[in-house]
Amino acid sequence: MKTYNLVFLTGFLLCLAATLFASLMPGNGTTSLPYIDKVAHFIMHFTIMFNVVALLDKKKNIVIFVFLGILLGGILEFAQQYVPNRSFEYSDIVANSLGTIFGLICMTKLKPWFQKLMKDK
Numbered sequence: 001m002k003t004y005n006l007v008f009l010t011g012f013l014l015c016l017a018a019t020l021f022a023s024l025m026p027g028n029g030t031t032s033l034p035y036i037d038k039v040a041h042f043i044m045h046f047t048i049m050f051n052v053v054a055l056l057d058k059k060k061n062i063v064i065f066v067f068l069g070i071l072l073g074g075i076l077e078f079a080q081q082y083v084p085n086r087s088f089e090y091s092d093i094v095a096n097s098l099g100t101i102f103g104l105i106c107m108t109k110l111k112p113w114f115q116k117l118m119k120d121k
Contacts, residue, residue, distance in 0.1 A: 004118040005055065012051035019044040023076040027085035041095035042102075045073055049103030054111060062104065069100035 022044065052065045073096025080086040 004115060007118070008051045008054035012048065012055065015044065015047040015051060019048060020076070024079060024083055026083055038091060038095040041073070041092050042099035045069060045096045045099030046103040046106075047099075048072075049100045050107045053104055053107035054114060066100060066104055069103075070097045073097060073100065 022040070049066065049069050052069070053062055056062050056065065074093050077088055077092050077096065080092075081088040
């Protein structure tokens with residue numbers, strides 16, 4: 001299980017760092033595709049929660065981290081109003097929260113498969 005934990009801990013740390021960087025970096029004020037930022041918010045929070053659920057065993061801990069994931073999305077969105085060319089949007093909080101919830105659901109279903117795949121590695 002060493003490899004399993006290392007893979008998902010590394011994934012979590014990289015996803016968290018990328019999310020913090022992307023969320024707090026000044027924007028350029030333009031997006032070529034409509035709603036692409038919502039997709040990015042969803043994917044970033046999905047991958048964070050996907051990795052967190054892989055690492056945790058107890059349901060109580062998972063519930064706490066889902067709450068923290070949704071809270072993180074709200075805090076980052078609130079902070080964006082103070083970053084140049086960024087703004088606060090409730091729809092981004094919804095995308096963040098949905099990403100967190102879907103990350104939980106997907107990894108909950110896939111966790112036994114990943115554990116079996118990485119067993120004895």
